Amino acid sequence: MAWVINTLVVAHRGEPVLVDARVARAQDLAVRFEGRFSVVPRVYRAPGRVNLIGEHTDYNEGYVLPAAIGLFCHIAAAPRDDRRIVVESEDIGRRVEWSLDEADPTPRAAWSHYVLGVAALLRRRDHHLRGATLLVSSDVPMGSGLSSSAALEVAAATALADISGLSIESGELARLCQQAEIDFVGARCGIMDQFVATHARADHALLLDCRSLDHRHVPLLPGVRLVVCNTMVRHSHAGGAYNLRRAECESGVARISARFPEVKSLRDVDEARLYACRADLPDTVFKRCRHVVSENGRVRAFVSALERAQAAALGAAMADSHRSLRDDYEVSCAELDAMVDVAQDAPGMLGTRMTGGGFGGCTVSLVQEDLVDDFRAHVGERYAARISRAPDIHVMDAGDRATRVL
Secondary structure, eight states: OOOOOOOOEEEEEEEEEEEEHHHHHHHHHHHHHHHSSSSSSSEEEEEEEEEEEEEHHHHHHEEEEEEEEEEEEEEEEEESSSSSSEEEOOOOOOEEEETTSOOOOOOOOHHHHHHHHHHHHHHHHHHTTTOOOEEEEEOTTTSSSHHHHHHHHHHHHHHHHHHOOOOOHHHHHHHHHHHHHHIIIIOOSSHHHHHHHHHHOOOOEEETTTTTTTEEEEOOOOOOOEEEOOOOOOOOOOSSSSHHHHHHHHHHHHHHHHHTTTTTTTTGHHHHHHHHGGSSHHHHHHHHHHHHHHHOOOOHHHHHHHTTTTHHHHHHHHHHHHHHHHHHHHOHHHHHHHHHHHHHHHHEEEEEEEEEOOSSSHHHHEEEEGGGHHHHHHHHHHHHHHSSOOOOOEEOOOOOOOOOOO
16 A cells, blocks of 8 residues: 655755655656766656546536646656657656657557657647657556556656747647547547646646636645545556447437537537437447436536535535446446445545546545545455455545646
């Protein structure tokens, strides 16, 4: 089990000094970069995220409520004299190179293409993009539903743009990173993950309208922590079931819009319209649409409950969201269901649900701050007993957006 630690004690001239652990990590990465490439780098980071509610609504132009978390992708970067993009990953132990004078990289579901795709789109935007060497180190677990891919994309885009002196508005940067994942990795993702990585604010969730990109920061409840429980089952969004769900939603929109021409996406569908078209929709398509329509309502209800400090309503919305994702959208799995189940009677639990695209990954729980130790022990022991696998449990607060650290 893991805690996110924000400070540590180091010795400075024989005296103990408190140092922000996140800055220390950036400094360590800079030292490793300089030792490997003989140049002093700049260091950037972008956060992972947890989605409190609003799952699979972003690519349906709906509402989401994510928050950045204290897990980050760090990138140390320095400009090059040639026009090559050189990327090394400490986590995977691999290196890739690509020239800005070459054709766009061939789309492929590989870690490198999250970075090369961003570089290719930045080159299209501005021919002044410089070559760069990048060293990647991330503690956002891959395949966990905490958006390791968007953290990598946004950190890389932030680094490459800064090194080249390009000025890019945060919303434009988010859209560029989203397009890179669609075009060069093959995952037809929505805008949520990249947008929260570029717009998050500490101690707040981000209410985002994925159609207009209107957004506002919503304060989280005082005395409540976010607890992220990793089932240790990895997932992948680069195709397969994730893209199939999107296609099923589009099929539903096509059928509903035949009766209601003003419908352009599931964002435009309410329950009355959905049930009016029930006979026109195959059962599976109807269930997918019902999840999205009801989930948009739950996001608005959840935000209202946050603003009124109605803890019971928060828990009810999260429970309904998980059931809908499990039964209507069918993106849960035995391990996610078990994690939600064992958390139900854990000390301090206010609400819990799966988070992220599904098929594995993590749950998110709202837990009373003074009972987080008891919650961790309860969930960890019971999940391990049921699944025969120890979970990784992180207790954290909502964090800030991507930035240059050094």
